[in-house]
Structures are given as C-alpha cells and as structure tokens.
Amino acid sequence: MSGRSGAPAVVSVFSDAGQIEGCSRLARMDETVAVLRYGVFDRCAWALSGPAE
Numbered sequence: 344m345s346g347r348s349g350a351p352a353v354v355s356v357f358s359d360a361g362q363i364e365g366c367s368r369l370a371r372m373d374e375t376v377a378v379l380r381y382g383v384f385d386r387c388a389w390a391l392s393g394p395a396e
Contacts, residue, residue: 356381 354376357365366387370376373393380388 356387358383 350372351369352372353367354370355365355367356378357363358381364383366378366381366385368376368387368389370391375392377390378387379390382388
C-alpha cells in the first residue's frame with residue numbers, strides 16, 4: 344500500500360469475488376483493520392488497532 348501515513352483509505356470486504364455489495368469503512372492507512380463479523384447490507388463488525396510500533 345502506498346500513500347501518506349495517516350491518510351484516509353477505504354477498506355472493503357465482500358462475501359466472494361463476484362459480489363458488488365459488501366461492507367466498507369474509512370480507516371487511516373497506518374491502522375490495521377479486521378472484519379470480526381460479515382453481515383449483508385453494510386452491517387459488518389470491525390476491529391481497529393493503531394499503527395504498529
């Protein structure tokens with residue numbers, strides 16, 4: 344991934360590669376983002392952690 348550290352980025356997940364609907368959220372490029380639970384209609388549960396040290 345390239346860009347400025349701390350710059351906003353969109354993270355998206357989909358149920359499979361052929362889907363166009365999924366879950367998205369904004370995150371800083373220096374954050375680690377994980378999907379805890381995938382749900383339809385943008386109802387995903389997310390976990391965030393700050394920059395690695």
